[in-house]
Amino acid sequence: MRLTFRRFAAVLVRAACAILPALALPAAAAPPGAASPPAAPAVATVLRCGGVVDVRAGVRRPGVAIVVRGERIESVLEAGRPVPPGSTVINLADLTCMPGLVDAHTHVFLQPGDYDAQLLKQSIAHRTLTAAAAARDMLMAGFTTIRDLETEGAMYADADLRDAIDAGVVPGPRMQVATRAISTTGNYALLGYAPEVAVPKGVQIADGADGMRRAVREQIQYGADWIKFYGDYRKFLDTGEILDLRVTMTEEEARALVDEATRRHRPVAAHCYGDDAARLAVKAGVRSIEHGLFLDATTLGMMKEKGVVYCPTLTAYRTSWDEHPTDAWKSVVDGHRETFKRALRTGVIIASGSDAGSFAHRDAGRELVLMADYGMSPKDVLRAATLVDAELLGWKDRIGEIAAGRLADVIAVEGDPLGDIEAVRRVRFVMKGGTVFRPAGAAGASAGGAGG
Ligand SMILES: [Zn+2]
Numbered sequence: 518m519r520l521t522f523r524r525f526a527a528v529l530v531r532a533a534c535a536i537l538p539a540l541a542l543p544a545a546a547a548p549p550g551a552a553s554p555p556a557a558p559a560v561a562t563v564l565r566c567g568g569v570v571d572v573r574a575g576v577r578r579p580g581v582a583i584v585v586r587g588e589r590i591e592s593v594l595e596a597g598r599p600v601p602p603g604s605t606v607i608n609l610a611d612l613t614c615m616p617g618l619v620d621a622h623t624h625v626f627l628q629p630g631d632y633d634a635q636l637l638k639q640s641i642a643h644r645t646l647t648a649a650a651a652a653r654d655m656l657m658a659g660f661t662t663i664r665d666l667e668t669e670g671a672m673y674a675d676a677d678l679r680d681a682i683d684a685g686v687v688p689g690p691r692m693q694v695a696t697r698a699i700s701t702t703g704n705y706a707l708l709g710y711a712p713e714v715a716v717p718k719g720v721q722i723a724d725g726a727d728g729m730r731r732a733v734r735e736q737i738q739y740g741a742d743w744i745k746f747y748g749d750y751r752k753f754l755d756t757g758e759i760l761d762l763r764v765t766m767t768e769e770e771a772r773a774l775v776d777e778a779t780r781r782h783r784p785v786a787a788h789c790y791g792d793d794a795a796r797l798a799v800k801a802g803v804r805s806i807e808h809g810l811f812l813d814a815t816t817l818g819m820m821k822e823k824g825v826v827y828c829p830t831l832t833a834y835r836t837s838w839d840e841h842p843t844d845a846w847k848s849v850v851d852g853h854r855e856t857f858k859r860a861l862r863t864g865v866i867i868a869s870g871s872d873a874g875s876f877a878h879r880d881a882g883r884e885l886v887l888m889a890d891y892g893m894s895p896k897d898v899l900r901a902a903t904l905v906d907a908e909l910l911g912w913k914d915r916i917g918e919i920a921a922g923r924l925a926d927v928i929a930v931e932g933d934p935l936g937d938i939e940a941v942r943r944v945r946f947v948m949k950g951g952t953v954f955r956p957a958g959a960a961g962a963s964a965g966g967a968g969g
Contacts, residue, residue, distance in 0.1 A: 617661025622870025652689030676740025748794030757846030
C-alpha cells in the first residue's frame with residue numbers, strides 16, 4: 518500500500534513536470550516561485566476600483582482604492598485619498614471589487630460525465646492533472662478558497678494538489694481537503710459489479726466504531742483537513758427518483774468517527790439528504806450538513822441550536838434537473854427549495870457550496886444566483902460565500918472581506934452584485950494572496966470556453 522503510493526507519487530511528479538507548460542497562466546500572471554515566498558516588497562500595489570463591496574455592512578462603496586503589500590491588504594482608501602508614492606496602480610475603475618469567493622463544497626477530482634469510467638479507466642495521475650485544471654478554472658471564476666470534500670476514489674491526491682498550489686507549482690484556490698471520505702459496506706459506489714471483481718471505491722469503506730477510528734486516523738495521517746462521512750446513501754434513477762434513502766451508520770459508529778476527528782482537531786462534514794441521517798450527524802457533533810435535500814423544522818431547529826452549518830449545494834440538483842427534466846427531478850429540486858426556505862426562516866447558518874464537479878467547475882458561481890433565486894437577499898448571499906464560509910473553514914481572520922491585515926484575495930466583477938447577483942458570474946480580475954492570477958481583460962477558462 519505504502520510502496521504503491523510512493524511509486525504513484527513519483528509517477529505523478531514526472532507527469533506534472535511534463536504537462537506543466539499546458540497549465541501555464543495568461544501573460545503577466547506568473548505564480549510566485551515554489552521555493553521562496555516573496556518578502557514584503559517595498560513597492561505597494563494599488564487596486565483602483567470603481568467600487569468595493571463591503572460584505573460585512575452589505576454596501577458598495579464607490580471609488581475606493583485597495584493598497585496591497587506582499588500577500589496582504591495594507592489599507593483600504595476612501596475615494597480621493599492619496600495612494601502611497603511609487604505604487605504600482607492597477608486600474609479597475611470599470612469594475613466592482615469584492616473579496617475572493619469561497620466555495621465550501623467542491624470536488625475538483627470529479628468531472629461531469631461517467632462516474633464509473635473515471636474510477637475504472639483513469640489513473641490517479643491523470644485525474645490529478647485534470648483536477649489541477651479544474652482548480653485553475655475555479656480560481657479564474659473568482660473562487661480564491663475552496664473546501665474540497667473528497668476525491669471520489671483518487672485517494673490522497675487532493676492533499677498533494679493543495680500543497681502544490683500553496684507552493685506556487687500550479688495555480689488554484691487555497692484548499693482545505695477531506696481526502697477520501699468515509700461510508701460503510703454496501704453504501705457507496707462503485708456498486709453493481711460481480712462479487713469476484715475487485716473494483717475501486719469512491720470513498721474509504723469502514724465498519725464498526727474501531728473501523729471508523731482507524732479510517733479517521735489514516736486520513737489525517739495522509740493530510741485530511743476535514744473528515745467527511747456519508748450519513749445516508751441513495752440510488753438516483755435516471756428519472757431523478759430516489760431509491761432506498763438509507764442511513765449508513767449506527768449512532769455508535771458516527772460518534773466514534775466524530776470523537777476521533779475532534780481529538781485531532783479536525784471538523785466533520787456529513788452528507789445527509791434526509792432527517793434521519795442529519796439528526797444522527799448533529800447528535801454526533803458534526804460541523805456541517807451537506808446537501809440537506811429534505812430537512813424538516815425539527816432537524817433545522819436542532820442545527821440552529823448547536824450552530825451546525827447548512828451547506829445546501831443547490832446547483833448540483835438544479836443541473837441534474839436541467840439535464841433530465843423529469844417529474845422526479847422536479848420533486849427533488851422542489852423539496853430542496855422548500856428546505857432552503859425553511860432554513861432561512863429558522864435562522865440556521867447557511868454556507869455557500871456548490872458541489873462543483875458534478876457539473877463544470879467554472880460554473881460554480883451559479884450557486885450564489887440560485888441562493889438569491891430561492892429567497893436569500895443578495896447581501897446575505899455574498900456574506901455566505903465570504904464571511905460565513907471563512908468562519909466555517911476557521912479562517913475568518915485571514916480571508917472573507919476586504920480589510921487591512923487580511924490576505925489580499927480580491928476579485929473584480931462587471932456590475933454591482935448587491936443589485937444584480939448575476940454579476941458574480943462576470944468575474945474579470947482575480948488576485949489571490951497579492952498575486953494577480955487573472956489580469957483584467959484576460960480569458961478565464963482553461964478549455965477555451967467563455968470566462969466568468
Ligand atoms: Zn459533494
